[in-house]
Amino acid sequence: MKLKSMMGMALLAAAASMLAWGGWALYRERYPSWYEEVRLSDRRIITIKQRRRYYENYGTAESWVTIDLPELGGKRIWHSFLMPQRIDVHEGKVYVFGQPRGIKQNQYYRYPKNYMVGFFWNGADFVRIPFLSIPENIRNEENVYPCERNQMKVISIVEKDGQWCPVRGDRWKFGKIIDLNNYRALADAYAGLDNATVRSD
Numbered sequence: 001m002k003l004k005s006m007m008g009m010a011l012l013a014a015a016a017s018m019l020a021w022g023g024w025a026l027y028r029e030r031y032p033s034w035y036e037e038v039r040l041s042d043r044r045i046i047t048i049k050q051r052r053r054y055y056e057n058y059g060t061a062e063s064w065v066t067i068d069l070p071e072l073g074g075k076r077i078w079h080s081f082l083m084p085q086r087i088d089v090h091e092g093k094v095y096v097f098g099q100p101r102g103i104k105q106n107q108y109y110r111y112p113k114n115y116m117v118g119f120f121w122n123g124a125d126f127v128r129i130p131f132l133s134i135p136e137n138i139r140n141e142e143n144v145y146p147c148e149r150n151q152m153k154v155i156s157i158v159e160k161d162g163q164w165c166p167v168r169g170d171r172w173k174f175g176k177i178i179d180l181n182n183y184r185a186l187a188d189a190y191a192g193l194d195n196a197t198v199r200s201d
Contacts, residue, residue, distance in 0.1 A: 030054060032148050036155035039143055040088050045157055048087065054148050059083065059101045065144070069094060071121070078126050081105045082117055084144045085178075090135045094121040097134060098144075099183070106190045110200035114180060115187035130201035142176050 033051035040046065046069065053062035060083040067087055068075045071094050078084070082098030082105065089095070097118040100106045109117050118134045119126040131139065145155060147165040167175040171189075172182035191199055 029056075029150075032150035034149040034151050034155060035153075036145050036160070037157045038087055039157055041137060042089060044089075046087075047154060048144070050084065050144070050149075052083075052148055060148065061101060061105070063098070065096070067094075067096075076121070076126075078119070080117070080119075081108050083146055085116065085142045085146060086138060086144055088138045088143065090138055095119070095134050095138055096126060097131065097139065100190075103190065103194060106187075106196075107194065110198065111187065111191040111194070111196040112200050113184065113187055114201070115183040115190075116178075132201070140178050142178065 030053065031051060032054055033049065035047055035049050037045050038048050046067070048068075049066040051064045052060045054060055062081050063079070063084050065078045065084050065087070066075055067078060069089065071089055071092060078087075078096050080098055081100065083101055084096070084098040086098075087094070087096050095118065097116050099116050100109055100112070106112070112131065114131040116131050116139070117128065118131045118139070119128050120134075121127075142164075145160060145165065146168075149155065164176045167173050169182070169186075172185050173179070174182060174186075187199075190196075
């Protein structure tokens with residue numbers, strides 16, 4: 001009886017371990033995270049942490065980016081319902097922006113006219129601003145890795161410069177260099193799907 005009891009406990013422990021491992025794997029798949037180096041326009045290179053809420057047949061639904069900059073007074077987390085595209089500093093101000101992934105995110109940000117949604121750090125929080133008020137030299141190119149990854153090692157600048165994510169889109173193309181006309185066309189298409197008449201900047 002004692003042997004059977006021990007075997008039963010061992011089987012229960014093994015089953016619990018498999019369930020825990022499976023749960024962790026599912027969590028990692030739903031919430032991928034990684035560190036990456038980011039080059040700012042003033043040539044500084046910083047390391048950020050990205051974490052996403054990701055769905056296989058949808059993409060990024062929510063994101064958290066941990067940024068450590070003197071201009072922020074240390075580490076801050078930019079949380080949004082966007083796929084992050086850029087972090088930068090211009091004349092002492094920190095700017096960030098990203099793009100909504102689908103209809104729910106477009107609704108949340110009131111169908112942005114330029115598709116991308118911008119923020120700057122006001123000393124206490126990341127506050128939304130009109131996208132075109134972000135300095136042009138910042139809003140013309142991505143510097144945050146848009147592809148979902150799930151790895152322990154830091155994605156280096158060398159790796160990012162050598163191979164950016166593949167160009168996205170069918171009717172309109174979206175890559176590292178930002179073509180504002182394509183983003184505006186996509187924004188109009190999403191707004192048209194929901195007959196959105198009130199749209200944000």
